[in-house]
Amino acid sequence: MDIGHIISATVCFLFMIVGLAGVVIPLLPGVPLAWLGLFIYAIVTGFERISILQTVLFFILMLFTLSLDFVAPMLGAKKYRASKWGIIGVFLGFIIGILLFAPWGIILGPFLGALLGELIASRETRRAFRVAIGAVIGFLAGNLLKVAVILIMMGFFISSLF
Numbered sequence: 001m002d003i004g005h006i007i008s009a010t011v012c013f014l015f016m017i018v019g020l021a022g023v024v025i026p027l028l029p030g031v032p033l034a035w036l037g038l039f040i041y042a043i044v045t046g047f048e049r050i051s052i053l054q055t056v057l058f059f060i061l062m063l064f065t066l067s068l069d070f071v072a073p074m075l076g077a078k079k080y081r082a083s084k085w086g087i088i089g090v091f092l093g094f095i096i097g098i099l100l101f102a103p104w105g106i107i108l109g110p111f112l113g114a115l116l117g118e119l120i121a122s123r124e125t126r127r128a129f130r131v132a133i134g135a136v137i138g139f140l141a142g143n144l145l146k147v148a149v150i151l152i153m154m155g156f157f158i159s160s161l162f
Contacts (some may be wrong), residue, residue, distance in 0.1 A: 008044035009161060012037040016086045016154050023146045026103040035062040038157055049160035058153055065149055068142035070094065073110040082092020082114060082131045089117020090135045110135040 015037025021032030035058055042050040070091070074082075077090045090110045097109015114135040118128030 003085065004044060008018055008041050009157075012157055015040070016150060016157065018037075019149050020147065020154075021142050022089035023044075023150065026098065026106040029064045029066075031065040031146050031149055034153050037058060042161075045160075050156060054156065058156075064143075065146045072138040072142030073114075073135040074138065076141065077110075077131050077135040078113045079138070080131045080134030081127075082119060082134065083121040083123065085117040085121035086114050086128075086131045087117070089113035089115070089120075092117075093135075095147050107136060107139060111138060143162060 004133060016034045018028070019030045019032070019034030019037065022028035022033055038050060038058060039055055047055070050119045055161075074087050074090045077086055082090070091111050093109035093111070093113020093116075094106070095109070096113070097105030097107075099105075101108060111132045115128050115132040118131045121127070123131075
């Protein structure tokens, strides 16, 4: 392995580690950073070690995980029978939470949005709280999936080294 491959492999690995940290650190785009590292390595190695097809497939998977940030909390709330107002609350809570209260706003925003939305929909407090917990469970499930995607990318990267 020449020095260019060693440097690109190191850069790729660093991007993936920062990407993995980005799953738990809001506003740090975890999966896109991991994919960028993989992409840089694929380009430097002339797509010999990681193919164009694999790079494109991981890009599509990365786009899917980006949508999870918005959709997973709503799906979690919906699983606990959220009303239309609860779903709207999750979405607005997510946006407001990220913009105003990062890093904790990414979790608290959907939770409080679902809770308020369900209370506006005239649901009892206990049910509103369950829906809000569902939004948090959806968020956590989405993050677990993002970790899995990054670990799969890391596996492809590591196997390409040998």
